[in-house]
Amino acid sequence: MEKLRRGQPVSIPSYDFKTHKSIDPSRLVNPADVIILEGILVLHDSQVRNLMNMKIFVDIDSDVRLARRIQRDTVERGRNISNVLDQYSRFVKPSFEEFILPSKKFADIIIPRGDNDVAVDLIVQHILTKLGQHDLCKIYPNINVMFSTFQIRGMHTLVRDVKTTKHDFVFYSDRLIRLVVENGLGHLPFTEKQIITPTGSVYSGVVFCKRLCGVSVIRSGESMENALRACCKGIKIGKILIHGDGNNGRQVG
Known part of the structure; x- marks a missing residue:
């Protein structure tokens, strides 16, 4: 994240969830005006949080999370439902309550339901506004440029x-x-x-x-x-x- 913010490309390891191992080749990610870091634990580490300009927590109902997990693990990762439910009850749910749910308090924006189009549109509009700001504002976030009339x-x-x-x-x-x-x-x-x-x-x-x-x-x-x-x-x-x-x-x- 620090390299991307400095305008440097980075190599991201690829991971195979079926074998639980990193695989080749790695994926090259180039810097951009907008960098989206996605993951269930991105708000847990303060060092990662401090690199973010906007912190978003998508709050999904537990039944929906479980249904999506069953569909993903059985279809994409070749697991059976029994193993998915066992892993969910023994590891996933307790870890969510201990590590992920408490990180919700660090979010700037909490989106109820993943299909909340209104919230997503507001976030997109905010990002577009930031992109339209003067170049100095992108480099120095404490600078405010008056709108010219x-x-x-x-x-x-x-x-x-x-x-x-x-x-x-x-x-x-x-x-x-x-x-x-x-x-x-x-x-x-x-x-x-x-x-x-x-x-x-x-x-x-x-x-x-x-x-x-x-x-x-x-x-x-x-x-x-x-x-x-x-x-x-x-x-x-x-x-x-x-x-x-x-x-x-x-x-x-």
Whole structure:
């Protein structure tokens, strides 16, 4: 999984369930934008879980699991029903309850029933949305790229135009900065809170989980301070100066 995430191909051993042995040849798996790791124990090991962007647990009824197992083992693996039931009661069911079922708590998404088309469609749509994100978001998951509208492109056109006056440049730059600050605030942690409105009704809203402070990196960061103060009343802002040592850009203080 680590190699695939780094864009490197891997060789996957092939396994014969009839002989219970690895067989040749191994299967070459090339890296891709979407990697699906499937298996009954994939959520059991924390090292494997930490490599996943989305963890899914398909919750199937025990009777359905047993019926599918009987069909698979008798048709595909040449076993008789007696051996399948014996193995299920002695090993499969106890192992499921001890190792697999507890891993359900680590799942981001739990799909009830394997044929749940609505849940599958939602997952597919989420993956397609991620694939449509900016390339930087795929590399750095903590980066958020604002959706570009005609209004934003129009302001970018004005601030980049050599004929734009200083007054207009400052005005539209401040507007763009305000949009960036407001977008950034939307990604801070919130907690839910219910309040009573003047009409006496209950409104379920949100508040910031923690107290906020701003850190301005001198000098470019100072251009965003006014927008931050306008959005967050009474916010305290500290300053950091990054000083380069030499011209190689490697050492800072």
